Amino acid sequence: MSYVDEVLERVKAKNASEPEFLQAVEEVLESLRPVIEANEEKYRKEALLERITEPDRQLKFRVPWVDDKGQVQVNTGYRVQFNNSIGPYKGGLRLHPSVNIGIIKFLGFEQVFKNSLTGLPIGGGKGGSDFDPKGKSDREVMAFCQSFMTELCKYIGADVDVPAGDIGTGAREIGYMFGQYKRIRGMYEGVLTGKGLTYGGSLARTEATGYGLLYITEELMKCHGESMEGKTVVVSGAGNVAIYAIQKAQQMGAKVVTCSDSTGWIYDPEGIDVALLKEVKEVKRARLTEYAAARKSAEYHEGRGVWQIKCDIALPCATQNELLIDDAKQLVANGCKAVCEGANMPTTLDATKYLQDNGVWFICGKASNAGGVATSALEMSQNSERLSWTFEEVDAKLKQIMVNIYHNIDDAAKRYNMEGNYVAGANIAGFEKVAEAMLAQGVC
Ligand SMILES: NC(=O)C1=CN([C@@H]2O[C@H](COP(=O)(O)OP(=O)(O)OC[C@H]3O[C@@H](n4cnc5c(N)ncnc54)[C@H](O)[C@@H]3O)[C@@H](O)[C@H]2O)C=CC1
Numbered sequence: 001m002s003y004v005d006e007v008l009e010r011v012k013a014k015n016a017s018e019p020e021f022l023q024a025v026e027e028v029l030e031s032l033r034p035v036i037e038a039n040e041e042k043y044r045k046e047a048l049l050e051r052i053t054e055p056d057r058q059l060k061f062r063v064p065w066v067d068d069k070g071q072v073q074v075n076t077g078y079r080v081q082f083n084n085s086i087g088p089y090k091g092g093l094r095l096h097p098s099v100n101i102g103i104i105k106f107l108g109f110e111q112v113f114k115n116s117l118t119g120l121p122i123g124g125g126k127g128g129s130d131f132d133p134k135g136k137s138d139r140e141v142m143a144f145c146q147s148f149m150t151e152l153c154k155y156i157g158a159d160v161d162v163p164a165g166d167i168g169t170g171a172r173e174i175g176y177m178f179g180q181y182k183r184i185r186g187m188y189e190g191v192l193t194g195k196g197l198t199y200g201g202s203l204a205r206t207e208a209t210g211y212g213l214l215y216i217t218e219e220l221m222k223c224h225g226e227s228m229e230g231k232t233v234v235v236s237g238a239g240n241v242a243i244y245a246i247q248k249a250q251q252m253g254a255k256v257v258t259c260s261d262s263t264g265w266i267y268d269p270e271g272i273d274v275a276l277l278k279e280v281k282e283v284k285r286a287r288l289t290e291y292a293a294a295r296k297s298a299e300y301h302e303g304r305g306v307w308q309i310k311c312d313i314a315l316p317c318a319t320q321n322e323l324l325i326d327d328a329k330q331l332v333a334n335g336c337k338a339v340c341e342g343a344n345m346p347t348t349l350d351a352t353k354y355l356q357d358n359g360v361w362f363i364c365g366k367a368s369n370a371g372g373v374a375t376s377a378l379e380m381s382q383n384s385e386r387l388s389w390t391f392e393e394v395d396a397k398l399k400q401i402m403v404n405i406y407h408n409i410d411d412a413a414k415r416y417n418m419e420g421n422y423v424a425g426a427n428i429a430g431f432e433k434v435a436e437a438m439l440a441q442g443v444c
Pocket residue numbers: 165166167168169209236237238239240241242260261262263317318319320322342343344369370372373
């Protein structure tokens with residue numbers, strides 16, 4: 001049996017109840033086959049794949065907090081410190097009722113390769129809780145965040161593990177967590193990224209994931225002799241990634257006609273009004289029905305459906321496994337040219353294969369959404385030197401990082417005779433650096 005098959009079997013047996021983690025591992029190991037085959041004896045002896053698929057450590061803890069009625073509530077907190085071969089653990093905190101250890105492990109595993117692709121010295125980790133910030137008062141959110149950090153603060157630090165935002169964790173939550181860390185540890189250090197601008201945050205971090213997604217999409221189009229100008233784009237999600245992806249796509253001359261949240265979706269043939277979307281989602285924290293109520297050209301539909309709208313480019317920016325095989329078929333039938341993932345693993349394995357087999361240029365999230373964590377690493381640099389760079393400086397660095405990622409994954413795919421397979425290219429390029437660092441550091 002090949003080394004890849006042997007490890008896949010072992011990972012499946014060990015993590016049978018974690019489908020998202022298995023999906024992420026399968027995607028990576030399948031595309032690493034040619035690299036592993038070329039080094040099979042050495043990697044097997046070093047148990048490299050067993051080590052890279054096993055987190056350094058998994059933390060799970062109780063998060064008790066008191067709600068506005070005086071009732072004690074209990075949530076579960078997680079932090080998976082996956083791999084710190086190339087730098088301190090780095091990755092966001094997801095606050096959503098669906099969070100469990102398998103989801104945090106898949107996100108942490110993806111983060112290892114993504115962070116390597118940025119070219120910056122950051123290892124991979126992820127965390128979160130099954131706490132749902134939706135519908136909670138600011139005081140309840142603060143109570144949760146303070147309790148969460150009271151435990152987490154024992155395991156993180158500016159040179160150890162630097163969490164950030166993800167679904168459900170935005171500037172408000174990061175602020176409460178930073179305050180509690182400072183209070184307990186008595187240290188003012190860059191222990192979190194995505195901080196507010198008055199206390200160590202970086203300009204352009206808020207925009208970075210969405211903007212970065214568009215920088216790499218633009219480079220992809222350019223390298224295929226196309227531009228963003230005049231293209232019709234469909235976007236899913238209406239959170240941090242989606243909002244700034246829509247904004248940058250429009251600045252590039254494209255028309256974005258959809259967005260969605262967990263209850264419904266908007267079709268706005270005149271193009272999404274970003275200012276209104278920001279007001280509805282960032283200020284009021286309301287449903288998309290409010291967008292539709294305020295905008296004549298917009299249609300609101302319950303459920304999911306953005307992928308049925310005809311487009312040139314599709315950008316899934318909501319959550320994992322939101323673009324399924326039937327959606328892929330619809331996109332291909334409608335002439336979609338490119339799919340670039342803003343979310344983490346939004347496309348199922350069979351949908352990815354269908355898109356690739358049908359000539360759609362497909363960039364996976366660990367490459368195309370890496371602009372967020374890359375800019376977090378730039379925030380860490382600014383914190384270390386106790387300086388703040390201008391928006392233009394950070395944005396220019398972000399753009400260069402995304403263009404470099406495109407060419408690195410393109411080159412890696414070509415080196416293994418898989419030209420145009422950006423999933424393989426991303427996994428190979430991300431893996432090579434981590435593997436070399438792991439081997440150099442001995443058995444650990
Ligand atoms: N915020 C960041 O810097 C980064 C985020 N990501 C990924 O991007 C995705 C979105 O994250 P954020 O925008 O930060 O979160 P967010 O919490 O700001 O927004 C998430 C949005 O997706 C919607 N959503 C959630 N589940 C949905 C579903 N089943 N169907 C349709 N819409 C749904 C929510 O209603 C919300 O509008 C996640 O996969 C996250 O892991 C990836 C890289 C960096």
